[in-house]
Amino acid sequence: MEEQDRLGYVCGLYRKYSSDLVAVVEQQRTFRIAARGRMTPQLDDLEAEITYLLLRDRRPATVMELGTFHGWSTTWLLSALRDNGTGRLHSFDKIDNVVRQVPADLAADRWTFVQGDMKANLAAVPADVDYLFVDADHGQRFGDWYLEHLFPLMPAGIPVSVHDVFRGRRARIWSEGAVVVSWLQERGVRVFSASRKNSPAVFAEINRVRAELGIEGARGTTRNPMIFFNLP
Numbered sequence: 221m222e223e224q225d226r227l228g229y230v231c232g233l234y235r236k237y238s239s240d241l242v243a244v245v246e247q248q249r250t251f252r253i254a255a256r257g258r259m260t261p262q263l264d265d266l267e268a269e270i271t272y273l274l275l276r277d278r279r280p281a282t283v284m285e286l287g288t289f290h291g292w293s294t295t296w297l298l299s300a301l302r303d304n305g306t307g308r309l310h311s312f313d314k315i316d317n318v319v320r321q322v323p324a325d326l327a328a329d330r331w332t333f334v335q336g337d338m339k340a341n342l343a344a345v346p347a348d349v350d351y352l353f354v355d356a357d358h359g360q361r362f363g364d365w366y367l368e369h370l371f372p373l374m375p376a377g378i379p380v381s382v383h384d385v386f387r388g389r390r391a392r393i394w395s396e397g398a399v400v401v402s403w404l405q406e407r408g409v410r411v412f413s414a415s416r417k418n419s420p421a422v423f424a425e426i427n428r429v430r431a432e433l434g435i436e437g438a439r440g441t442t443r444n445p446m447i448f449f450n451l452p
């Protein structure tokens with residue numbers, strides 16, 4: 221899909237799921253304010269919303285999240301599964317702070333958390349992952365590691381998102397993002413991004429649609445360095 225088509229697809233999802241999205245943004249804003257001091261959110265507004273919308277549209281049975289920190293992305297992912305009425309999230313992190321942050325009614329029976337270094341937990345990766353979300357160690361070495369060891373466990377073609385890639389116009393040298401972007405380029409895979417710096421036209425158009433729909437962010441942050449792509 222060309223960038224214009226992918227932008228049209230994402231804007232279409234904003235329109236299709238706008239009332240549910242407005243409710244989740246409000247839920248997440250309330251959660252963030254209530255958890256101030258014990259929960260530091262990481263995902264910015266557009267990338268969190270796009271993640272929610274992709275999960276709504278794909279209706280994945282199995283989602284894997286690598287890197288929960290305090291649970292901001294976890295609660296976005298779980299909200300999409302709750303609103304779908306189906307699907308299970310398997311989250312991985314070295315630290316277990318997230319288990320004290322995720323509301324019990326959101327975790328319900330749809331969440332599994334695995335604590336420990338991902339490198340030691342490959343055996344806990346679920347079979348048949350339908351969506352992979354990565355926001356963990358942003359160093360080059362970790363990127364090299366998961367391209368070699370984690371990606372081969374994933375089915376080809378699934379949607380993947382990787383955070384912290386386009387903080388600026390390009391991925392930082394010696395970063396996880398640089399490694400992943402060049403790996404994708406070698407395979408002819410195009411990425412989608414709503415990064416303010418890397419993809420300003422996409423950023424502007426999505427914001428235009430959001431304004432039209434009355435969608436205000438749960439945080440008010442605008443960097444959106446995440447990349448979205450389908451696994452080759």
Ligand SMILES: C[S@@+](CC[C@H](N)C(=O)[O-])C[C@H]1O[C@@H](n2cnc3c(N)ncnc32)[C@H](O)[C@@H]1O
Binds near residue numbers: 312
């Ligand atoms: C940027 S934070 C995640 C933020 C979260 N996704 C959010 O939206 O708030 C990165 C997380 O990755 C975890 N992490 C880093 N390296 C890891 C590894 N090798 N295995 C498991 N977790 C790791 C860290 O403990 C940290 O909680």
